[in-house]
Amino acid sequence: MAEDFDLIWQGLRATRWDPPAPAAKDKARRRTYVAALEQAEQLMRAAGRVGPASSPLLLFYGLSQAGRAIAAAAGELTGPDWLLDGHGIKATPGALRSPGLAEITTVTDAPGRKGSFARLSELLESPLWPEGERDPVRLELVWDCIPECRDLALSEDPVARRTTLQIEPEMYSRMDQNPIVPTPLWPLPDWVMDAEDGHAALAEYLSVFVLGERAAQPYLLASEGGPPDFERHVGGWGEITVNWELPPGAPGGEAGKLAYLESFTRGYCGGRYLFPAITGRGQTMHPLMAWWAVLFVLSMLARYEPARWGAHIAVDSSPHAVTLERILGRAREVVPQVVAETLQEVGG
Template sequence: MGGNPLVPTPLWPLPDWVMDAEDGHGALADYLSAFVLGERASEPYRLASVDGPPEFERHVGGWGEIMMNWRPPEDWPAGESGKIAYLESFTRAYGRGRYLFPAITGAGKTMHPLMAWWAVLFVLSMLARYEPARWGAHIAVDSSRHAVTLERILGRAREVVPQVVAETLQEVGG
């Protein structure tokens, strides 16, 4: 490959348990094991801090970020288009970006964004239908610590799900 063979990308949000671990490299590797990285699994990345602990950046709200430098295989095409194609080989398009999605247990494939939204909305609908008193307690703004979060999830779903359905139909329709 010509130029810099590494493909730098930020990885976020990282949970506290990864950033606060005594062995940051091991915790990051454990975290990444939940994602399908294919051939990248043996040495998927290099960090700026190879000899020391990972340089996690903690953001407001507690979530963290780290700059990953992915190493494409030797036979991967050179240049910016090759780097973009490499990232596309193990990420999924979602909204205006590309993301790592967790693996579905045993399937060796990532969860599709539409499936992730379906699972969230299915669980919430089952709670509302079969446990209406508990649902009511969870959405009571004056007394539930979950109410605002649930309101945000449902509001986001109203915006995002139609877009994800349209994108999925285009994806499978050719």
């Protein structure tokens, strides 16, 4: 992983002499792009030299600086809109003193504000939950929007969890003009596969995901008329092949089907995923913003409640200590790749 980490940063460094067009054409944006990426790299590299007591601070502020580079590279942000001011997300009053991690809640700035989280969320079509307008969002919900957290639960209720689902990108590339697009979908939890009514359990599980443009259930199963044909894998998780139906008038063929699937999935580390819609408004978390929200909460705990954070990472007394160590380690490895993919998304 260290080699991958270095290669990703080499790729990001290589963009600094020739930034995405919006940053390349404007001197102020270019200066911010170059300086912010340098700071992001230094902070994330430094996170690998300290333990979990301090690494959330370095990881979050590294991501925050990378966010300034993303804003500078985004062609959709015109005029002064690329300039960010403040976090754009905050913990609700008293939330950091919650005895549990899963229950810590956050609120965000409203749309149109210059806070980093709000401005980038709007840019990436990711949800906001402004104070006074929407319910605060619990850490466990954004935590489960990170694919690496699938086996690192904060919640004690497995039935309530909704984790990201991956689709198989190679399957639909071989399809012809048929309007059906079969794709394996995984990982599904065992309670869905063990349910007496598998169809009802699958529909309930998928109810918080955006599933395309065609009706409430834009897919068919090969097992229509019988129980779902789940395939169980090691560890209790499973998959099922879902036959997506193209909307009327949508182009077929490889390009058309790829475009349709990309319209309701998100790219993540080279794969395609369904992300939960955590606010119930049909807008899914962008992976960059999911990492942002999680690292923000962990960094605020470490900064403002160091004794509580120390208790959470105490391996001899905390049930979450090793989980936190693992996700902080994965953040250092994965977040730079998410940043690189997001730069391609907004600067292309």
